[in-house]
Amino acid sequence: MLTLLKNARLYAPAPLGLKHLLIADQRIAAILDPQDSPDIHLPGLTVQDLEGRRVIPGLVDPLVHMTGGGGEGGFGTRTPELRLEDAVSSGVTTLIGALGTDALTRTPANLLGKVRELAAGGLSCYAYTGSYQLPPVTLTGSVAQDILYIPEYIGVGEVAISDHRGSQPSVQELARLASDSRTAGMLAGKSGIVFIHTGDAAGGLEILREVARTTALPIAQFMPTHINRTATLFEDGLRFARDGGRIDLTTSTTPELLAEGEVPASEAVARALKARVEPSRVTLSSDANASLPRFDDHGRFIGLKAGRLDSLFEVVGECVNDHDIALENALGFASSHSADALGLARKGRLAVGQDADLLVLADDAWAIDEVWALGRCVHRRDTDR
Template identity: 25%
Template sequence: MTDTVFRASRILTPDGEVAGWVAVDDGVITEISDSPLTGRDTVELADDEVLLPGLVDTHVHVNDPGRTEWEGFETATRAAAAGGITTLVDMPLNSVPPTTDLAALAVKRATARGRVHVDVGFWGGAVPGNLGDLVALHEAGVFGFKCFLPPSGVDEFANLAPDELAAVLRLLHGIGALTIVHAEDPARITEATGRHYADFLASRPRAAENTAIAQLVSLASAADARVHVLHLSSAEALPVIAAARRDGVAITAETCPHYLTLRAEDVPDGATEFKCCPPIREAANQDLLWQGLADGTIDCVVSDHSPSTADLKRFDTGDFGAAWGGIAGLQLGLPAMWTEARARGVPLERVVGWMSAAPADLVGLRRKGRLAVGHDADLCVFAPEHSFTVDAGRLHHRNPVSAYHGRTLTGVVRSTWLRGEPVTGRPRGRLLVRGLA
């Protein structure tokens, strides 16, 4: 007899949707059957619920330590669990210190230990002057290295010049490490001030992304390095990425729920909760991003959860130039995506694949992201036909700021399970090391 059995009329497996039973023993899925299974505990899903694999979010700014008033491990991982996410990978900024050397990684892990409600891994950072730290960070188990081509927005995490990025790519190719890149060309970004969203959008045009991604492709090809484009916003870059792959460049790309569900035409002037970099673009661009997902040019969908305190959003003036750029969307990614996908006729299994298996594969999490035998029993109970209206004040994020506030979304996460146990008030998450999870 196994520890727990889940019974559901809809179970989303890698082979498609089935009805039946899922057995869990010692935190691992041991059997999926269309015949009855028995366990010490049985969890019966309601007829309106679907059993999904726990989502994997590889782009989260927890901001802890140093800027815990912006978020923090406890609140971020509670929000993640409430959104059906069972694994996240924390970005090397905007914490202080940033995760750019072994000492900073030790501080990060010590800060997170015992406080996380889901499993958490860590990215390292590549900044000017820390080339000599990257091998040690890789050996310590970070999942790869993030860098910026434009200024990052925080002084302690400087951007790389093209020759610096080339040196990083050569080094990381030699040790088989992944480089993830915020790709916007700083020469094509202008300063925008004022309340008009159209002015902010014009200050970070698609050309800034297109040029930077083309440069990244050239550098990656020369170094034979593996690279990943973060938070793709410009659909005009999709042919460049597709062509690079045909030419043998090891390049992948992600986009985010806010680029796939929010539209520039709908952003009111002064509504700085919508500010992010690169920016939310027009509806026609969004349609092409969905096509890029459908044809596989875009690999995965992750949150780029980048929160701040409300005062940094400058709601007092509504000045897009002065406001912090970042969308707080960790808890709402699945319902936001499913609401839009449903309207477009995209099946739930594709949405879940983009948000679970694909990001797990990106970072080499072999036991995550799939509801399959031998994988961790990280599960989400989801009611896809039920709707709710977002109230930013009731989210688990530390600060009540959300670009989705007041929106009606379809799809409710009813419970989340980590290694076969429900995520409740006691932190049970583990700190993950690349290659061992």
């Protein structure tokens, strides 16, 4: 399958100007200057003129609850599974699935099946073994074997700290888990990342610092998320990133959570840049289809809403339009930074040899005209074009 996308205003994420993009099967085969490129005539070549529209990398989402989440208020509060039609229109072309609070009625087998269902629809999908609780739930009987033998598993998560729904893990338990994940990742050529759900309890990220202080494990082996859930946790996260760690900001939110002190994700990005945090240590994730629950001061469930996959694209737009962050800089938080942290070498950038995952943006708004995943157009917005 050969496709030539002509006259694309390319952000790779760095701005490359007007280019022709040659796609061979699932990869980017060439990036050509229009003025230096004669007409290409190849058997079976499909040509599409993008007429100067912006083209950006497909987004990489480190946290998606593909099989749904919730249940903190009983069976009637379970959130639904992610639908393929919602996924392909969101702008996210690489998704990492996770289990959360509920690893009883939602299982590793459910998650792996959903990963493969979405992959059959054209997306690139991976997963974490484990869940909030320790000991971790696995398919093979161990975290290390899941990561080593199952192609889709790239690490372990979403392990909960500083949260009343977690297992209150000790420093030794987290260190052993991270060691198993890291070693298996090295053997399998994967990141072995330990993806951490961070609650709003007073401990914050301190247990991760303690693991790094008392063992040989690097602090960047952990990737804590929900760092913008409170102002206090956000400041703790900035210190964590300055010390060499990674922090992940959640784009899905509700008016209630914002009123309770959550820092909007786009504002958090702007503040991190102003604080001179190394940008590559900051990522965005949607927490799609998870529950966004509310609890009272006694830990009693009040209510919930579900996270949205398309919030990732929305927040990148807010970074650009509301906080005057250059598009090429804003894109990294939802593409190249995440790909690097997760060890996905062919994702998050538009370059020769990379997977042909890309978004064609609208001329007149922050909107997606087309989504391309692995060299195939999987979604087109209804337009008059």
